[in-house]
Amino acid sequence: MNAPTAWSERCRLLAEPIVEACTVTPVAAGPAVLAREISKYLPDWSFREVLCRGGWYRLGGVLGGDGSRISDNLEQWASDALDERHGDMALLLEDHAGSALRATRLTGRTHYFAAATGSGGSTDFLQLEVEELQETWAQRLFAQGATPGTLDELVDARCNDCAGCGEADTRRCGTPIEAAHYQFRRLTHIGDLLASMRTQSLDAQPIHRFVADWDASSAGPATAFSNHWAVALREHLDRYRQTIVRATPVAAVTGEAPRFGAREGTSGLSLHAALLAFDRAVGYPMAWYFSLLTGKAVAHWVAVAVASDAAAGFSYLPDRDLMVVRQWLHRPYAF
Known part of the structure; x- marks a missing residue:
């Protein structure tokens, strides 16, 4: 990507008070309260929730059988343990045979907030992503009979029989370890990002055509883009180790989308x-x-x-x- 723009630098500065607002706002209070808390720190900005997406998880840490915390980063812990054994997975399993070490997972939802910048363009708004995270118990890392062949199979295995493992109800897979909390994920000026993304390739990405269609159609003058869409962002490194960003519009619809009331052949x-x-x-x-x-x-x-x-x-x-x-x-x- 190109050097930081004025908007990216401004978003970096705005992020610090948002992080503080996320820290002091309990999840039980809800995203509307979080938005109000953010407004106390940033009175010039009015964030409102547009969309909430859930159903995802990421790997957590490592806990001992007594609940003591061994590591906050399961992947790093497992990678280091394997490196110490020169990549010998069999030796790692042998050394920890019968161990009561447990993995944890972070189950989450992503809250998307938007705030207009005042310039009036369809993508001239700030999008704030805040994660709602809760750490839960996951599988035994070295359960009897388990024979993972790779690091991924070790750290991201599924446990379907906690009862068979003899775990107490409070430690079965999926049981919360601590209360959920908000965590700042990202603050982005969408228009600025889309402009930067155009430098990644000579051809416009689908998101650029989508926004152009929005502006060209009756939708553009009728309503704000950010009233109806969040922009999901993904990053990866290309073969030249350059960061490539992909953006996908996600409809800000709660529940199921309306059904279209006509069958094929209707005219x-x-x-x-x-x-x-x-x-x-x-x-x-x-x-x-x-x-x-x-x-x-x-x-x-x-x-x-x-x-x-x-x-x-x-x-x-x-x-x-x-x-x-x-x-x-x-x-x-x-x-």
Whole structure:
């Protein structure tokens, strides 16, 4: 990536008080209280929760059989232990045979908050990611009969029979070790990030086309992008050891997305009615199109049928929206 920009430096400075707000706010209070706490530290910024995504975990630490903490980093502990034995996994298993050492996991949810910067562009907003983490008991690292062949198999094994292991209810896999807590993950100016991402490749990424479609369609002037979308970010190193960022829009929908009320083969007035109903349910015009790009609620046949209706002289979309649909049909993309 390029050298830090003015926005990236500003986000770095803003992060410190947000970290403090996360530290002093109990999870039981909820994300709305966290947002208010952040506003005490940063009164010029108004963060609101847009989306919460859960169901993920990461590896935690290592605990002794008595609950004493051996390490906060399971992967590092296991890697060091294996290095001490010159990579001999069999020797590592032999040395710890019968050990009561237990792994832990951090189960989590990610809360996405947004705050407008005041410049008015669709991506001119700060996105704050805060993790809600809880450490839980996980598998015995050296359970009897376990024969992991790799480091990954050792540290990320699943235990399906804690009762058979004789563990007390308070130490069975998935049982919390301590109360959940908030942890700052990342603060990003989305527009600045997307601009930086354009330097990674000569071709625009799908997220750039998505934002361009948003601005070109009726959705852009109707509502703020950050009211309806969070941007999930992933990073990896390419073969030149350069950091590559991938961005995916995630609909800020609580629960299941609305169902699209038309079957394949529908056209004309019936299709138009289904489009309007879906847009109203989601809350902005052209919602059906953006749902088509990012999920399964709306199938690709809908775009084909809309363009076919227009070609037959029955055009119920504004010209700007029809243009976006036709461009997608000419050069489709999706996430």
